[in-house]
Amino acid sequence: MSGANLRDGTSSGGRLVVDGRPLAFDEGDSVAVAMLRAGEWPGRGGTLCLAGDCGNCLATVDGVAYMRSCQVAAAPAMSVDRHPADAMPPLPAWADAQLDGDVAVGEPAVEREVADVVVIGGGRSGRAAAATASVDGREVVVLDAGTGEEVVGVYPGPTIVARTPAGMRHVTATEVIVATGAAEIQPVCPGAELRGIVTARAAQRLHASGVALPDAVAIGTPPEGVPCRPLDGVLVRFVDDGDGHIGGVVTADPVTGVETTTACRTAIVGLGWSPRDVLARMAGPTVPVSVVGSAAADHALPPPADRAAIVCRCMGVSVADLEEASGAGYGELELLKRATLAGIGTCQGGACLPHVRAWSAAQAGKAPEPFTARPAARQPTLGEVAADVTVDAFRRTPLHDEHLALGATMDRFGGWWRPWHYGDAMAEYRAVREGVSIGDVSTLGKLVLSGPDVVEALERLYPCHVADIKPGRSRYALLLNERGHVMDDGMILRESETRFVLTFTSGGAANAEMWLRDWIETWGLRVHVLDQTMSLAAVNVTGPLAGELLRRLGLDETPRYLGHRRAAVAGVPCHVMRLSFTGEAAFELHHPLDGSVELWRALMDRGADLGIRPHGLQALFGLRLEKGHVIVGMDTELDTTPRRLGMDWAVRMEKPTFIGRAALERTGKLPDHRRLFGFTMDGLAPTEGSPIRVGDEIVGHVSGSWTSPVLGKAVMLGWQKRSPFADRVEIDGREALVTSTPFYDPEGHRARA
Numbered sequence: 008m009s010g011a012n013l014r015d016g017t018s019s020g021g022r023l024v025v026d027g028r029p030l031a032f033d034e035g036d037s038v039a040v041a042m043l044r045a046g047e048w049p050g051r052g053g054t055l056c057l058a059g060d061c062g063n064c065l066a067t068v069d070g071v072a073y074m075r076s077c078q079v080a081a082a083p084a085m086s087v088d089r090h091p092a093d094a095m096p097p098l099p100a101w102a103d104a105q106l107d108g109d110v111a112v113g114e115p116a117v118e119r120e121v122a123d124v125v126v127i128g129g130g131r132s133g134r135a136a137a138a139t140a141s142v143d144g145r146e147v148v149v150l151d152a153g154t155g156e157e158v159v160g161v162y163p164g165p166t167i168v169a170r171t172p173a174g175m176r177h178v179t180a181t182e183v184i185v186a187t188g189a190a191e192i193q194p195v196c197p198g199a200e201l202r203g204i205v206t207a208r209a210a211q212r213l214h215a216s217g218v219a220l221p222d223a224v225a226i227g228t229p230p231e232g233v234p235c236r237p238l239d240g241v242l243v244r245f246v247d248d249g250d251g252h253i254g255g256v257v258t259a260d261p262v263t264g265v266e267t268t269t270a271c272r273t274a275i276v277g278l279g280w281s282p283r284d285v286l287a288r289m290a291g292p293t294v295p296v297s298v299v300g301s302a303a304a305d306h307a308l309p310p311p312a313d314r315a316a317i318v319c320r321c322m323g324v325s326v327a328d329l330e331e332a333s334g335a336g337y338g339e340l341e342l343l344k345r346a347t348l349a350g351i352g353t354c355q356g357g358a359c360l361p362h363v364r365a366w367s368a369a370q371a372g373k374a375p376e377p378f379t380a381r382p383a384a385r386q387p388t389l390g391e392v393a394a395d396v397t398v399d400a401f402r403r404t405p406l407h408d409e410h411l412a413l414g415a416t417m418d419r420f421g422g423w424w425r426p427w428h429y430g431d432a433m434a435e436y437r438a439v440r441e442g443v444s445i446g447d448v449s450t451l452g453k454l455v456l457s458g459p460d461v462v463e464a465l466e467r468l469y470p471c472h473v474a475d476i477k478p479g480r481s482r483y484a485l486l487l488n489e490r491g492h493v494m495d496d497g498m499i500l501r502e503s504e505t506r507f508v509l510t511f512t513s514g515g516a517a518n519a520e521m522w523l524r525d526w527i528e529t530w531g532l533r534v535h536v537l538d539q540t541m542s543l544a545a546v547n548v549t550g551p552l553a554g555e556l557l558r559r560l561g562l563d564e565t566p567r568y569l570g571h572r573r574a575a576v577a578g579v580p581c582h583v584m585r586l587s588f589t590g591e592a593a594f595e596l597h598h599p600l601d602g603s604v605e606l607w608r609a610l611m612d613r614g615a616d617l618g619i620r621p622h623g624l625q626a627l628f629g630l631r632l633e634k635g636h637v638i639v640g641m642d643t644e645l646d647t648t649p650r651r652l653g654m655d656w657a658v659r660m661e662k663p664t665f666i667g668r669a670a671l672e673r674t675g676k677l678p679d680h681r682r683l684f685g686f687t688m689d690g691l692a693p694t695e696g697s698p699i700r701v702g703d704e705i706v707g708h709v710s711g712s713w714t715s716p717v718l719g720k721a722v723m724l725g726w727q728k729r730s731p732f733a734d735r736v737e738i739d740g741r742e743a744l745v746t747s748t749p750f751y752d753p754e755g756h757r758a759r760a
Contacts (some may be wrong), residue, residue: 130302160382198245321352421513452516635748
């Protein structure tokens with residue numbers, strides 16, 4: 008077809024630009040038809056169906072890649088660039104400008120609605136299905152690509168997402184009816200990648216549009232009304248004219264096998280049909296989807312392709328690739344798809360699936376069911392995908408809705424949405440100090456380390472001893488970098504000789520996991536790392552009556568302080584850890600996500616007569632300040648060392664090696680002019696961040712402050728960054744005294760009770 012039908016530039020529609028050259032089109036033309044009318048092949052080769060079922064007419068249209076030019080209406084001044092034959096399309100110039108912030112691209116509009124029935128496809132069977140549903144009084148929405156409403160995905164709900172000329176349309180329905188018709192089977196044989204091959208239906212559309220099909224032959228069922236020479240026999244291959252266009256067709260007698268070569272410039276193939284049911288195979292068995300018309304028909308599969316043939320042009324998968332994958336044990340269709348990538352390209356199996364199934368049927372003796380489809384059936388732009396959607400970068404725990412139901416004011420902390428308070432922070436504080444309270448600590452980092460070298464790895468990673476931790480016991484630990492600076496802190500819990508559970512702060516968990524994995528890999532140690540931060544939730548049960556509440560829920564034997572054990576609480580399997588950040592008896596219940604709401608409600612229910620209240624971060628921060636507990640990232644800075652925190656007790660310099668040891672040994676001999684102190688003062692607590700003064704000089708700042716009800720004064724943690732360090736300082740215009748921590752229950756009797 009190359010070189011035919013060249014025009015003088017006049018047209019009834021206008022001119023578009025293809026690969027930098029102007030090209031005339033007629034009114035009503037698609038981009039593909041306009042190009043064919045001008046003697047240009049829309050893609051880089053391969054059979055054209057002009058129905059959107061293949062990827063052989065892909066182009067970048069006005070900067071948007073992966074557009075099927077057969078389904079894009081030609082428009083004046085439209086810019087079209089055919090995709091490269093063996094590479095991805097280049098990023099358009101405007102995209103680079105947008106990434107640099109120079110270009111603002113408008114967000115597509117989103118129309119949302121609800122209907123009883125959505126019919127996908129406006130053909131004969133779709134109209135009949137819509138009419139039947141309407142008779143029953145149900146509200147019916149018909150979405151048809153022919154009218155510009157192209158469905159790109161069916162999602163659970165079910166929600167049907169369609170691309171429209173105005174933007175995106177999201178329809179939530181009770182029932183979905185797929186009436187998308189059938190696709191023509193494309194040839195799979197040598198030469199099928201050449202230009203000049205069209206399906207029978209495409210030939211009819213071109214003929215009706217006045218586009219000539221020069222020197223055309225028909226293989227299989229010839230199209231009605233289209234001038235062509237029907238050929239007998241079965242298709243063997245197409246002959247290259249030397250310029251990437253077909254110069255002939257080779258057919259064979261089905262009985263004798265004798266081959267015949269017929270010269271031609273156009274080959275029309277009518278090889279049969281396959282159901283266009285990708286949308287029906289998309290949302291899973293729980294979505295009420297029915298298929299009608301030819302999309303539901305049992306069409307015959309094509310003959311198995313020859314070993315050298317390419318069955319999936321999108322991904323370049325040959326029959327030989329199918330054989331190799333099957334020989335390696337990936338013979339089941341879903342596995343075959345993943346092992347070879349057949350069917351996951353642009354057409355989502357629209358062109359290749361019949362041939363892959365035919366090959367599988369020849370091997371197994373029966374045709375396999377089509378593989379599950381995945382949204383989207385078409386390539387939407389990122390703007391279309393994200394339209395009218397705001398992604399909250401802060402994660403939510405499985406108890407988020409429980410907090411809201413209890414009247415919580417939520418706030419962002421450590422990358423998570425967490426309750427700040429439930430309306431009365433002081434009542435929450437008193438519940439912890441006097442009775443029992445529960446808090447959501449699902450945000451904590453949770454790693455499992457196991458393997459024959461796990462003790463060696465942990466001894467190298469942490470500055471404390473690890474080998475002497477007995478199974479069922481735990482130890483608080485700092486995590487240091489090579490400079491001896493505090494990166495994070497948490498607990499080391501030993502479950503067996505070769506299995507440990509590690510906890511980290513909410514904000515530091517991801518970095519801690521990366522840190523551990525990198526070092527273990529660098530050392531070449533045999534250690535497995537499993538991150539359970541997102542798969543496990545955790546509830547902290549704390550207060551003098553915490554043990555009583557847990558006994559009511561089946562935990563007859565609570566662990567002693569710094570102990571831990573596996574047990575069921577209210578029927579939910581838990582890893583029960585006896586720790587304390589509040590200064591009272593406290594038990595962290597780490598458990599699977601799906602049991603979190605059940606456990607939370609059971610605790611609230613059985614603790615009602617004990618005066619139970621949930622507590623948020625406002626109360627928790629006050630409780631921890633009374634104990635002088637440090638929060639890494641709030642009280643620490645990037646170069647904070649254990650000595651600056653007054654936590655030399657957490658570092659065992661007698662250990663021969665651990666990360667940061669060399670730096671601590673070197674700096675330990677030098678004077679240090681920065682230190683975190685505890686402070687107390689009369690009256691209300693100053694604002695966090697308030698400057699700390701000695702005379703006229705600012706020597707530091709307050710990192711945490713709380714007006715303590717139990718102590719009757721303000722307690723603070725803060726920095727002095729000048730030495731000699733003063734025992735009395737000025738904060739908020741008032742005198743504050745340096746005071747040793749913990750401020751509350753310094754002997755720790757209550758946490759161990």
